[in-house]
Amino acid sequence: MREFVLYARKAVTSSDFPLNDLPGKGGRMDLVARCVCNALWLSHDLRRDACIHIVACGSPNPPKVITFYGSLLRGVSPDERSIASWIKKASKGKNPGIRVRHRQSFQELISELAADGRFFYVLHEKGKDIEDVNLKEDAVFILGDHLGLPVKEESFVTRFPHEKISLGTTAYLASQCITIINYILDRRK
Numbered sequence: 001m002r003e004f005v006l007y008a009r010k011a012v013t014s015s016d017f018p019l020n021d022l023p024g025k026g027g028r029m030d031l032v033a034r035c036v037c038n039a040l041w042l043s044h045d046l047r048r049d050a051c052i053h054i055v056a057c058g059s060p061n062p063p064k065v066i067t068f069y070g071s072l073l074r075g076v077s078p079d080e081r082s083i084a085s086w087i088k089k090a091s092k093g094k095n096p097g098i099r100v101r102h103r104q105s106f107q108e109l110i111s112e113l114a115a116d117g118r119f120f121y122v123l124h125e126k127g128k129d130i131e132d133v134n135l136k137e138d139a140v141f142i143l144g145d146h147l148g149l150p151v152k153e154e155s156f157v158t159r160f161p162h163e164k165i166s167l168g169t170t171a172y173l174a175s176q177c178i179t180i181i182n183y184i185l186d187r188r189k
């Protein structure tokens with residue numbers, strides 16, 4: 001399965017953020033929702049071979065991992081408001097395609113994936129040019145948010161099989177990076 005991990009250091013970890021202020025009181029939940037959309041949606045379909053883990057590290061109860069599975073999602077639209085509203089009600093367990101793990105940290109998630117034998121790609125402008133990388137299809141792609149991935153978390157990933165890869169010297173939005181990765185993998189398949 002193609003997996004994405006987004007480290008969202010400001011994303012709020014309670015359900016009482018307003019849908020009309022995703023960037024502010026939501027702690028950049030707009031960014032999170034765009035990443036979910038770009039990871040899983042196609043035109044008139046979902047990527048059933050993909051999932052995205054959001055590591056929410058904002059107040060009041062960090063950390064929390066919210067995972068969206070393309071194969072299991074029901075009743076979610078690809079717009080930011082719909083995705084954010086499902087994040088708000090994720091803890092109620094009403095959608096089989098959304099799983100919440102309270103108090104699970106980035107490092108715990110990475111350790112769990114590593115124990116399953118997964119290979120990690122850390123997305124970073126200063127990594128190896130993706131043009132020169134023979135990308136594995138069933139890998140885990142790790143991205144930072146608007147503030148980037150903390151150094152401590154990046155160095156934790158280096159304990160496991162990994163490669164740091166770059167999409168070029170232009171700094172893209174995390175959501176744009178996800179689209180580019182999906183596009184490249186789709187084309188190379």
Ligand SMILES: C[S@@+](CC[C@H](N)C(=O)[O-])C[C@H]1O[C@@H](n2cnc3c(N)ncnc32)[C@H](O)[C@@H]1O
Pocket residue numbers: 122123124125126142143144145146147148149165166167168169170171172173174177
């Ligand atoms: C908006 S960028 C963060 C920029 C932030 N100033 C930094 O220093 O990381 C969000 C994330 O997208 C990914 N990213 C952005 N541009 C990239 C590029 N050219 N190559 C690889 N990854 C990139 C990285 O994972 C980054 O943490």
